[in-house]
Amino acid sequence: MDASSKVPFEPPSVGVPAALAPPMREFLWLNAKVVNGTFGGGSTILGVFQRELVERRGWLTAEQYGLCFAVSRITPGTSILAFCAAVGWRFDGWRGAVLAMAAAAIPCAGIAVGMLLAYEELKGLAWFAIALRGAMAAAIGVMLAAGWSIMQPYWKGGDGPRHAIILLASIVLMMGVRLSPLPILGLAALAGFLLPERAGRGAGE
Amino acid sequence: MNVFLLYLLLLKATISAFSGMTVIPVMRDELVVKHHAITDEQLNTAIVIGRSTPGPNGLHVVCVGFFAAGYPGALAGLLALLTPAALAVPILRLLHAHREGRRMRSAIHAVVVASVGLMVATAYGLSASALTTPAAWGVAAVALAVLVTSRIDTVWVIAAAALAMLALSWVLPGLPV
Numbered sequence: 001m002d003a004s005s006k007v008p009f010e011p012p013s014v015g016v017p018a019a020l021a022p023p024m025r026e027f028l029w030l031n032a033k034v035v036n037g038t039f040g041g042g043s044t045i046l047g048v049f050q051r052e053l054v055e056r057r058g059w060l061t062a063e064q065y066g067l068c069f070a071v072s073r074i075t076p077g078t079s080i081l082a083f084c085a086a087v088g089w090r091f092d093g094w095r096g097a098v099l100a101m102a103a104a105a106i107p108c109a110g111i112a113v114g115m116l117l118a119y120e121e122l123k124g125l126a127w128f129a130i131a132l133r134g135a136m137a138a139a140i141g142v143m144l145a146a147g148w149s150i151m152q153p154y155w156k157g158g159d160g161p162r163h164a165i166i167l168l169a170s171i172v173l174m175m176g177v178r179l180s181p182l183p184i185l186g187l188a189a190l191a192g193f194l195l196p197e198r199a200g201r202g203a204g205e
Numbered sequence: 206m207n208v209f210l211l212y213l214l215l216l217k218a219t220i221s222a223f224s225g226m227t228v229i230p231v232m233r234d235e236l237v238v239k240h241h242a243i244t245d246e247q248l249n250t251a252i253v254i255g256r257s258t259p260g261p262n263g264l265h266v267v268c269v270g271f272f273a274a275g276y277p278g279a280l281a282g283l284l285a286l287l288t289p290a291a292l293a294v295p296i297l298r299l300l301h302a303h304r305e306g307r308r309m310r311s312a313i314h315a316v317v318v319a320s321v322g323l324m325v326a327t328a329y330g331l332s333a334s335a336l337t338t339p340a341a342w343g344v345a346a347v348a349l350a351v352l353v354t355s356r357i358d359t360v361w362v363i364a365a366a367a368l369a370m371l372a373l374s375w376v377l378p379g380l381p382v
Contacts, residue, residue, distance in 0.1 A: 036260050045261070074313050075296050077219045077228075077289030078263035085293040097294055101287050108260025109267045109283045115254045116271050127371060130382055132250070134370025136334075137341040138363045139252045141348030143328040146226040146262075147321040148353050154318055163318045170322025174230070181230040181323050185221050185316050192315025196308045 022059045024092055028103045030057075031084055035104040036111075045080050046072070053087070064090065081105060159197045166191065206242045208277045214240070215266055215285035220292075223313070226262060227320035230327040232269055242273040245334040257360050261286070338381045340373055 022030075030052060038045045046069060053060045060068070068086040075082035081101050088100025122128040154163040166188055173179045173187070218231035229252065236242045243251075248265075251272060255265030263286050270282025336342050344366045351362055374382045 038259055071293050071296055074223070075290065075293045076221065076223060077292075078261045078286055079223075080261045081263075081287060081290035082293040085290045089294045094294070097291065101290055105261065105283060105287055108258055108264060109279065109286075111260070112254055112258045112264045112267050113271055113276070113279050115258060116250075116268055119250065119254065130374050131367035131371050132253070133335075133341060133382060134344050134366040134368070135253045135257075135363050136246075136249045137336055137344040137370070138348035138366030139249055139256065140328050140332050140335050140345045141350075141352060141366075142252070142256055142359055142363070143226055143229065143324055143331075144349050145352035147324045147328075150227075150317065150321050154314065159314075163314070166315050166318045167322045167325075170319040171326050174323055174326035175329065180234055182217070182221055184323060185319055188315040188319030189312045192312035193308045196311040197314065 022057065022091065024096065024099070027059070027088075027091055027096075028099055031088075031100050032103040032107060035080060035084065036107040046083060049083065049087075060087065060090070162195075162197065206240065206274050206278070208274050208281050211242070211270060211274050211278055212281035212285055215270060215282055216288055219263065219266060219285050220289045223317050223320055227317075227324055228263060228266060230320075230323035232266070233327055233330065236269065236273060243269060245331055247272040249331055249335050253363060257363055340370065340380060340382045344369055 034048050034052060035045055038048055050065055054062055054065045068083055068090070071086050072079040072083035075085075081104055084100040084104040085097040088096035088098070090096070092099070119132075123132070151163070151167070154160070170184050170188060173184045174181065214235045215232065217235065218228040221231055222228040229248070233245070233248055237245055237248055248269065251265040251268035254268050255263070258264050266286050267279050267282035270278035270280070270285070272278070274281065332345075336345055347369075348362050348366050351357060352359065370382050373380055
């Protein structure tokens with residue numbers, strides 16, 4: 001994954017050499033299968049993609065994969081969908097990007113709604129309510145663990161203290177000052193832009 | 206709730222976040238605190254279901270949309286999830302123009318770190334409805350420890366937490382769970 005930070009941000013040429021270009025149907029099927037069949041979220045899915053797209057099928061070079069990976073990390077929203085859009089675009093322009101996102105998101109969104117419907121049916125049952133309380137308690141742990149995981153690259157290097165200050169400031173601004181999230185993110189972006197990191201690269205990409 | 210407004214509010218959350226879980230602070234601020242479209246309990250349920258479903262981390266946005274406005278809301282959530290991803294293509298071009306942009310990279314890092322701060326603050330807010338008993342606190346603490354120290358998939362941790370709470374209620378019937 002670290003390879004992404006070494007890949008220059010060159011614009012991709014739309015499409016890949018004809019000999020390597022996958023049939024779109026095959027790519028979309030792989031896309032749907034990998035994203036909708038993998039638990040564990042973005043990092044796990046991107047690992048599976050690396051194996052399938054680069055190592056097994058050779059549809060992307062390691063550099064192309066690294067570029068799409070880097071872009072997915074800095075695109076707002078869900079990184080795995082941005083990755084699918086970037087890869088789909090490489091293969092078939094905007095059509096490929098839209099189809100790749102749809103193949104990735106629609107089936108699992110349907111599964112999520114199905115689970116919600118089951119939840120609505122079951123929530124009146126005492127045993128289910130107890131189990132759900134356990135799951136909800138775990139969800140708090142899940143959020144904090146996700147934060148812990150995201151922060152890991154940011155503690156390292158000379159910019160660790162700077163990132164700790166930004167982290168604490170954002171907590172204080174939300175819990176103490178009760179500022180809305182968006183202004184806090186805006187302030188963070190402004191601070192980052194006006195006071196650039198010494199290392200300036202690496203974390204989170 | 207008006208579905209287009211819901212889409213815009215969910216889009217505001219997804220477009221200002223850089224990972225699936227960091228959309229939650231903005232969603233809670235808009236839909237729980239300001240618009241009262243969903244409750245904290247529903248938001249927490251959405252997180253549980255979103256994390257228990259295969260696929261991207263952001264599926265709780267679809268669940269939140271469903272809680273706020275049924276099937277049209279779920280569709281609004283799906284579109285709010287997909288819209289920012291389409292930005293990946295212009296970002297490829299923008300990055301080329303600013304590929305030496307230390308300030309831009311630094312700004313993105315600061316936003317990601319601040320997002321984590323918002324997640325911590327939001328987890329604290331959600332704990333008021335989710336962690337109402339010592340047993341729930343215990344389950345949350347164990348889940349956090351397991352997730353931080355191992356590579357076990359989230360879905361198994363959530364399932365184990367649900368089973369643990371059931372087991373506690375059967376083994377110790379007097380214990381508030």
